Amino acid sequence: xxxxxxxxxxxxxxxxxxxxxxxxxxxxxxxxxxxxxxxxxxxxxxxxxxxxxxxxxxxxxxxxxxxxxxxxxxxxxxxxxxxxxxxxxxxxxxxxxxxxxxxxxxxxxxxxxxxxxxxxxxxxxxxxxxxxxxxxxxxxxxxxxxxxxxxxxxxxxxxxxxxxxxxxxxxxxxxxxxxxxxxxxxxxxxxxxxxxxxxxxxxxxxxxxx
Amino acid sequence: xxxxxxxxxxxxxxxxxxxxxxxxxxxxxxxxxxxxxxxxxxxxxxxxxxxxxxxxxxxxxxxxxxxxxxxxxxxxxx
Numbered sequence: 140x141x142x143x144x145x146x147x148x149x150x151x152x153x154x155x156x157x158x159x160x161x162x163x164x165x166x167x168x169x170x171x172x173x174x175x176x177x178x179x180x181x182x183x184x185x186x187x188x189x190x191x192x193x194x195x196x197x198x199x200x201x202x203x204x205x206x207x208x209x210x211x212x213x214x215x216x217x218x219x220x221x222x223x224x225x226x227x228x229x230x231x232x233x234x235x236x237x238x239x240x241x242x243x244x245x246x247x248x249x250x251x252x253x254x255x256x257x258x259x260x261x262x263x264x265x266x267x268x269x270x271x272x273x274x275x276x277x278x279x280x281x282x283x284x285x286x287x288x289x290x291x292x293x294x295x296x297x298x299x300x301x302x303x304x305x306x307x308x309x310x311x312x313x314x315x316x317x318x319x320x321x322x323x324x325x326x327x328x329x330x331x332x333x334x335x336x337x338x339x340x341x342x343x344x345x346x347x348x349x
Numbered sequence: 350x351x352x353x354x355x356x357x358x359x360x361x362x363x364x365x366x367x368x369x370x371x372x373x374x375x376x377x378x379x380x381x382x383x384x385x386x387x388x389x390x391x392x393x394x395x396x397x398x399x400x401x402x403x404x405x406x407x408x409x410x411x412x413x414x415x416x417x418x419x420x421x422x423x424x425x426x427x
Contacts, residue, residue: 194366
């Protein structure tokens with residue numbers, strides 16, 4: 140059993156889902172409030188759930204990246220501890236610089252809410268996913284992953300690409316759906332594993348992520 | 350001719366984005382007040398004088414670019 144910190148910003152809306160996903164796997168979730176810093180020795184892992192933190196003001200993730208809680212998350216990540224960002228959490232981790240790249244508006248300009256097929260490119264030990272292929276829901280308007288050619292070459296060489304879409308739904312470079320940092324303790328992805336925990340949810344491929 | 354259209358929420362309208370940006374800056378030791386967040390649009394029009402360009406873009410602004418109930422705008426010929 141792990142103690143998992145679940146970060147809550149104003150506008151986070153997948154927090155309860157993450158909480159339940161953690162409990163379903165026998166972990167002990169604890170809330171981490173955006174205005175507070177936390178002692179990094181008090182949790183074993185941190186998850187940043189999806190939503191629209193601070194109303195996506197300025198850019199998605201921009202204000203959240205400067206919040207007190209992210210100071211502690213950065214310290215926690217730099218100490219090599221596991222951090223997972225899902226959807227808006229992924230956008231925040233990119234904005235704060237813990238993950239490479241940036242997420243911009245989908246190439247077709249539409250919000251997508253559907254299920255996607257994913258392929259695991261490289262393993263991310265702390266956030267399991269023993270499945271090489273999985274099917275998960277996506278729900279985003281700004282999920283198009285972008286980074287410069289040089290950075291992309293580096294990210295690929297270091298094996299930092301975590302998941303890629305089998306069919307690119309948003310124009311992401313090389314169909315990338317999720318990436319890791321160089322150390323592979325920090326990971327982010329646009330699809331929502333917490334929304335695919337049990338068969339009655341439409342699929343259970345998300346179960347192995349937590 | 351290049352024209353800039355600057356659109357801001359009207360003073361009497363609550364600008365929650367401006368407030369959030371102001372609060373974030375203040376909490377990181379960048380003291381600011383009255384922060385408002387709006388839109389900036391740059392476009393090119395065929396015109397033989399700055400006045401003509403202004404007039405054309407004013408019509409566009411009133412047609413669609415801003416909502417007079419919640420926003421105000423300024424034009425600038427660049």
